[in-house]
Each structure stands twice: as C-alpha cells, then as structure tokens.
Amino acid sequence: MSQLEIKDLHVSIGEKAIVKGFSLTLNSGEVHAIMGPNGTGKSTLSKAIAGHPDYTVTGGDVLLDGRSILAMQPDERARAGLFLAFQYPSEIPGVTIANFLRAAVQARMAEGEELDATGYYKRLYSKMDLLKIDRKFTSRAVNDGFSGGEKKRCEILQMAMLEPKFALMDETDSGLDIDALRIVAEGVNAMRGGALGILMITHYQRLLDYIVPDHVHVMWDGRIVKSGDKSLALELEAKGYDWVKKELAKA
Ligand code: ADP
Ligand code: MG
Numbered sequence: 001m002s003q004l005e006i007k008d009l010h011v012s013i014g015e016k017a018i019v020k021g022f023s024l025t026l027n028s029g030e031v032h033a034i035m036g037p038n039g040t041g042k043s044t045l046s047k048a049i050a051g052h053p054d055y056t057v058t059g060g061d062v063l064l065d066g067r068s069i070l071a072m073q074p075d076e077r078a079r080a081g082l083f084l085a086f087q088y089p090s091e092i093p094g095v096t097i098a099n100f101l102r103a104a105v106q107a108r109m110a111e112g113e114e115l116d117a118t119g120y121y122k123r124l125y126s127k128m129d130l131l132k133i134d135r136k137f138t139s140r141a142v143n144d145g146f147s148g149g150e151k152k153r154c155e156i157l158q159m160a161m162l163e164p165k166f167a168l169m170d171e172t173d174s175g176l177d178i179d180a181l182r183i184v185a186e187g188v189n190a191m192r193g194g195a196l197g198i199l200m201i202t203h204y205q206r207l208l209d210y211i212v213p214d215h216v217h218v219m220w221d222g223r224i225v226k227s228g229d230k231s232l233a234l235e236l237e238a239k240g241y242d243w244v245k246k247e248l249a250k251a
Pocket of ligand 1: 013037038041042043044
C-alpha cells in the first residue's frame, strides 16, 4: 500500500502564483479525477509534481510514502515510482518501441543488475496481451508518424512496463480524439484495481464515461474547491463550471 500526499502545494511560474494551496491524498488502487476550466492550474500542478524546472514550488510538500519528492530530480521521481503520462511525447525515429522500453526498464534497475532478455520479452508480451496490442506494434519507431491514438497506446504500454506506484495523466484534452480516449481508458481500466494509483487530469467529462473515477475533484484558481464521487462529474457536465463559480460566490 502506497500513498501520494500533496499537501498545501503552492506553485509559481516566474513571479505568478498558479497553484495556490492544493491538497490531495491518493492511495494505491484509487482513481482520482481532477476537473476544472482551462487556465486553472491543472497542467502546472502535474508539471510541478514531475519536477519540471520552470515550475517553482513556493510552499507545501509532495510526499511519496511519507518522503518528500521535491528535492529529487525528475528521473529520481520516476524511479521512486511516479509516472507522468505526458513525459514522452517526443518522436524518436530509428528507435523501436521494444528497444526504447527495454532501455527504460533497464534504467530503473539497480547498478550492476542486468536485464534478462527472455524475461523482458515475456513480460512485454504479457503486458501487450493485457492491453490487446498487436505484436507488430513494438517494432515501429517511437511515436514516429503515429496517430494520436497510437501515441497513447505507446504511452500506456510504457506505463504497464514500468509498473509505477502512481500515474499522473494530464490529458491536455485538445489533442485527444475519441479513438485516443478509448485507448487510454481501456489501458487504465486493464491496469486499475491492483497497486496502481491514478490521478487523471481532464477538462472533459467525456473521458470519465470510459474511466469511472473513485473520486472527483474540481480545481478552481489553483486549488480544489469541491470533491465528490463520479456523480459530481455528471453534475458538472449538466450544469457547467459556472455552477461551481456561483456556488463559490454564495459561500
Ligand atoms: P490548465 O491546465 O488548468 O488549463 P495551466 O496550468 O496550463 O492550466 O495554466 C494555468 C495558468 O498558468 C494560466 O493562466 C496560464 O496562462 C499560465 N501558464 C501556464 N504555463 C505557463 C508558462 N510556461 N509561462 C507563463 N504562464 C503560464
Ligand atoms: Mg492543462
């Protein structure tokens, strides 16, 4: 059982405060959705947790199993068990998915420990079967000429192979067509229920038709202003974010 604890987090870009006291505790096996209008700081939150150098944490803490990750480099955070879904959108012509994943798995291993090729392929193929990915897929170059859906498939396969404790998926929605949404959802649903905890950031309720979250949080002006179960996402879809704004004004 693992826990990712975001405590009163404040994040600035340059002089501008964007995340303003965000708190959330995510446990193994849970799927939390963060929803909110554009510009409310969702991507800033996920980039700060990933350790992006342009985002300055000015207050609060992020603890993985009780240990602060804020002083860790992005790759250390990854080795500690965090997976950021937007982390590898680059195209890597000439490098096959199979070799890329192998290097990624190898990079996670302790110094001097050797990856066993037979075991690696066995694991890769079992993950591909779980995610219903065609064997031919891994001989293609990483993201090279991929459709949005294929990029997502590649990302989900990385996630399955790396077996993180927690995945942060910022579905910067614009690029996601229905095909890509479905692929993300099928992958997440195939992996959920076990040890993996997921923080699903989305602007649209649509994704949550496919991935039913355990908890839904509304983010507004850098913090969570409302939390609930999956019915909150439906209510948001029906009433829009203005409804939350009006409720906040009343309070
Ligand atoms: P969301 O993901 O919820 O749409 P973002 O975290 O992307 O919100 O953006 C929150 C605010 O931070 C916006 O006002 C945006 O203009 C600003 N912002 C985001 N990235 C940068 C950046 N690199 N430089 C300056 N301002 C930024
Ligand atoms: Mg965003």
